[in-house]
Amino acid sequence: MSSHVVEWVSVKNHSALVALTLMVVILATGLTLPVFGQVYKADSQPRIIDITAKRFEFTPNIIHVNAGESIIFRIRSEDVTHGFYIDGYDYHLEIPPLSTVEVGPMQFNELGKLKIRCSVTCGPIHPFMVAEIIVEPNYVLPVFLVLTAGMFGTSVAYIGTRPKNRMLGISTEKELDILRIKVIGPVLKKFLQWRGSNYALLWPNLVIFMIVFASGFVGNPTGNLNFSIAVVWILWFAAVEFMILLGARLWCTLCPLPAFGEWSTRRRLYGVHRLKKWFSLGRKWPKQLDNMWIGALSFLGISLIVPWLVTRPIISGLLFVGLVSIATIMHLVFTKRNFCRSICPAGAYIGYHSVDSLFSVRSRDKGTCDKHIAKECMQGSPNGYGCPWLLYPGGNNDNTFCGQCFECLKSCSLDNMTLKLRMIGKDLPSIAAKAKGKFDEAWMGFIRFTLAPLYMIVFFGPTFWIKDWGNMSNVYGANWPTIGLLTPTPNALSNWLGWAVIVGGLSLAVYPAIFYGFSWLAKQAVGEVKQSAKDLFLSFSYALAPYGMTLWVAFALSLIMVNWAYPLNALLQDPFGYGWHLAPIDKFTWSPLLANMLPYIQAPVIFIGLAFAVNSTYNIGMKLFEDHSKAMKATIVMGVLHFAAALIVMFILAG
Amino acid sequence: MSEVKKQTELIENSALKDIVEALRLQYEGYSITRDSIVNPLTKVVEYIYDAHQAHLTNKEQCSYAGSVLVDATLEETHRRFASDVAKANKVYLAGIKLANLVWRRLDEVTQTQHKTPFATLGQITDQIVEAACRAML
Numbered sequence: 001m002s003s004h005v006v007e008w009v010s011v012k013n014h015s016a017l018v019a020l021t022l023m024v025v026i027l028a029t030g031l032t033l034p035v036f037g038q039v040y041k042a043d044s045q046p047r048i049i050d051i052t053a054k055r056f057e058f059t060p061n062i063i064h065v066n067a068g069e070s071i072i073f074r075i076r077s078e079d080v081t082h083g084f085y086i087d088g089y090d091y092h093l094e095i096p097p098l099s100t101v102e103v104g105p106m107q108f109n110e111l112g113k114l115k116i117r118c119s120v121t122c123g124p125i126h127p128f129m130v131a132e133i134i135v136e137p138n139y140v141l142p143v144f145l146v147l148t149a150g151m152f153g154t155s156v157a158y159i160g161t162r163p164k165n166r167m168l169g170i171s172t173e174k175e176l177d178i179l180r181i182k183v184i185g186p187v188l189k190k191f192l193q194w195r196g197s198n199y200a201l202l203w204p205n206l207v208i209f210m211i212v213f214a215s216g217f218v219g220n221p222t223g224n225l226n227f228s229i230a231v232v233w234i235l236w237f238a239a240v241e242f243m244i245l246l247g248a249r250l251w252c253t254l255c256p257l258p259a260f261g262e263w264s265t266r267r268r269l270y271g272v273h274r275l276k277k278w279f280s281l282g283r284k285w286p287k288q289l290d291n292m293w294i295g296a297l298s299f300l301g302i303s304l305i306v307p308w309l310v311t312r313p314i315i316s317g318l319l320f321v322g323l324v325s326i327a328t329i330m331h332l333v334f335t336k337r338n339f340c341r342s343i344c345p346a347g348a349y350i351g352y353h354s355v356d357s358l359f360s361v362r363s364r365d366k367g368t369c370d371k372h373i374a375k376e377c378m379q380g381s382p383n384g385y386g387c388p389w390l391l392y393p394g395g396n397n398d399n400t401f402c403g404q405c406f407e408c409l410k411s412c413s414l415d416n417m418t419l420k421l422r423m424i425g426k427d428l429p430s431i432a433a434k435a436k437g438k439f440d441e442a443w444m445g446f447i448r449f450t451l452a453p454l455y456m457i458v459f460f461g462p463t464f465w466i467k468d469w470g471n472m473s474n475v476y477g478a479n480w481p482t483i484g485l486l487t488p489t490p491n492a493l494s495n496w497l498g499w500a501v502i503v504g505g506l507s508l509a510v511y512p513a514i515f516y517g518f519s520w521l522a523k524q525a526v527g528e529v530k531q532s533a534k535d536l537f538l539s540f541s542y543a544l545a546p547y548g549m550t551l552w553v554a555f556a557l558s559l560i561m562v563n564w565a566y567p568l569n570a571l572l573q574d575p576f577g578y579g580w581h582l583a584p585i586d587k588f589t590w591s592p593l594l595a596n597m598l599p600y601i602q603a604p605v606i607f608i609g610l611a612f613a614v615n616s617t618y619n620i621g622m623k624l625f626e627d628h629s630k631a632m633k634a635t636i637v638m639g640v641l642h643f644a645a646a647l648i649v650m651f652i653l654a655g
Numbered sequence: 656m657s658e659v660k661k662q663t664e665l666i667e668n669s670a671l672k673d674i675v676e677a678l679r680l681q682y683e684g685y686s687i688t689r690d691s692i693v694n695p696l697t698k699v700v701e702y703i704y705d706a707h708q709a710h711l712t713n714k715e716q717c718s719y720a721g722s723v724l725v726d727a728t729l730e731e732t733h734r735r736f737a738s739d740v741a742k743a744n745k746v747y748l749a750g751i752k753l754a755n756l757v758w759r760r761l762d763e764v765t766q767t768q769h770k771t772p773f774a775t776l777g778q779i780t781d782q783i784v785e786a787a788c789r790a791m792l
Contacts, residue, residue: 274702275706277706371744372743374718374744379718380719381723383726413725413736413743414737415735415736
């Protein structure tokens with residue numbers, strides 16, 4: 001095992017070692033920046049800052065204070081009870097309706113940006129009622145910008161050392177056969193080859209989904225008090241980003257959405273049906289639709305209503321009923337997992353980023369699979385079904401559409417399928433090089449990449465109007481009996497259209513157009529190559545898979561670290577938000593975890609993403625041109641765009 | 656002897672030869688018993704009978720029956736996996752041949768008798784299994 005590790009990470013080139021060491025220094029600097037803070041002397045006369053709180057904004061939404069300055073906040077609630085919480089300051093202030101509360105004098109010694117959050121549930125958008133305190137001089141932003149530039153520079157310097165088949169110093173050629181690791185391997189293999197493994201993983205999740213349905217329809221109309229919102233849109237939404245990184249489509253293994261359809265089609269809850277006779281019309285899914293377009297656009301569609309979706313239980317309830325119905329109908333018509341491949345919005349983005357996961361289901365020896373006439377992984381055997389995802393698992397080199405149902409591990413009579421641990425970006429160059437015509441995956445990348453910073457702004461930024469436009473200015477939560485409260489006014493609808501144009505325009509047109517422009521420049525820089533600018537555009541877009549993944553991990557960190565108490569309370573105490581105390585423990589008090597440290601954790605994650613993007617672009621370039629100098633030139637051009645994107649995110653985090 | 660009958664016998668002989676050879680390879684190093692021959696072959700025949708009765712397609716089902724034979728032979732030797740792709744292929748192809756043979760017989764019977772071919776199935780099974788046992792034991 002240790003020799004494996006040495007083989008994977010050995011860097012023989014000294015320049016590469018220096019570049020990689022500098023990267024580590026940059027990451028460490030980002031992480032430890034708050035340590036360099038100092039205690040400032042307080043002024044004698046406190047300054048009073050008046051803040052008004054109303055659903056769901058603080059005014060002013062950005063407050064500048066000087067380090068060490070003595071401040072008294074005088075907060076007035078203009079409607080319902082609000083809370084006042086400043087990241088890193090462990091007190092919760094309650095402001096009753098139409099009254100004023102003072103807090104202070106207090107002084108801020110940490111430079112940079114701190115968030116003010118509402119700490120008392122005041123309505124559906126409550127978890128995202130945010131204002132900002134900028135403690136001047138805000139050295140954090142320039143330091144972050146310099147570190148970003150440093151990361152870009154060292155990444156370019158690193159690829160200048162001609163790293164072959166490596167991602168940030170780690171070999172992308174090596175793989176670890178997880179099922180052959182001592183002790184863990186055999187146990188895991190036995191479990192996965194057991195027919196009940198899928199059910200053991202799925203059933204608890206199915207129970208959770210039933211509660212999601214029920215609470216979505218009849219639970220508390222306020223989102224963060226309702227299981228369907230707290231568990232799905234806080235816990236799951238954050239967890240799935242980490243699952244992609246560590247386990248690729250692990251979520252698809254657990255997902256109950258297609259279960260009813262699959263069980264009906266197979267006419268089995270458990271075990272393999274003896275006859276290969278499906279309860280389905282067995283129609284063929286149209287080839288034109290066998291791609292990621294519908295999934296990508298439905299993810300975008302969901303994002304257009306995301307302020308409602310993640311705060312109104314009934315919207316979530318209806319969405320899940322809709323998805324389960326579509327999945328079931330599609331199984332009954334088309335037999336296999338066409339819903340998961342082509343329709344599911346979560347499936348689309350999980351699949352897109354899964355190409356860069358550390359995890360994969362692969363054959364041990366492709367030669368054996370090629371020689372094996374039976375191809376049980378496709379046609380099935382008495383021990384397992386043929387791949388429901390319509391792949392040939394034995395020859396598969398792409399995580400995008402591998403749903404990790406592990407049927408191939410069960411059906412293969414040669415024990416040639418296994419789980420592999422590998423470095424991020426292993427399959428990316430070969431997938432990207434064959435990207436001709438795969439506009440669907442490119443646009444999935446653009447949508448995901450654009451929406452991550454947009455979500456950061458909408459959900460954790462202080463700008464109220466953008467939340468309000470997306471929220472259609474609605475202050476009510478809603479379940480099934482109160483769904484009528486969501487009827488939008490004409491003015492709110494026109495605002496929402498503006499929001500839809502911003503979200504849709506940025507992800508579908510503006511960013512892709514900029515990306516094409518840079519691809520065209522890359523083509524000019526590279527000179528005579530057989531690939532057109534369009535080919536480079538499609539191929540290089542795959543560098544957004546690892547980069548986008550890190551942006552979403554950064555977003556997920558703020559989502560879960562701030563709001564962890566809501567899903568825990570919904571899971572353990574009060575799923576319907578009726579005021580229950582199911583577990584014999586106290587309810588968790590909303591109290592963000594290391595919230596003042598968030599930018600210093602998120603920024604290094606983005607730095608790593610930037611380095612991944614640069615290295616991935618280079619690896620793709622090498623695959624396309626087979627020439628270091630050309631790949632280098634293309635990487636520098638495309639890298640400038642990735643660098644610019646990272647700078648924008650730094651402004652969001654610390655500006 | 657009619658041309659059709661000659662051809663059928665030829666196919667049957669060749670299928671039987673393949674089955675015997677495949678089973679011998681698969682059971683190399685293991686003791687061959689009557690059960691270890693009868694059980695896998697019966698499983699294939701029964702599977703094809705059920706598939707035929709359910710009006711499923713010949714090609715897909717016969718191909719799957721190959722895997723049924725592989726699995727059944729592994730089960731007889733208390734193994735979960737085959738050790739050798741060449742051996743697995745032989746057993747698989749033999750299974751397909753056997754399945755095709757049974758399918759054709761069932762087709763003939765249903766076309767001529769218009770009734771359940773269960774009795775004929777018994778005869779087919781007996782013939783094949785006995786022949787295989789004679790050749791192997």
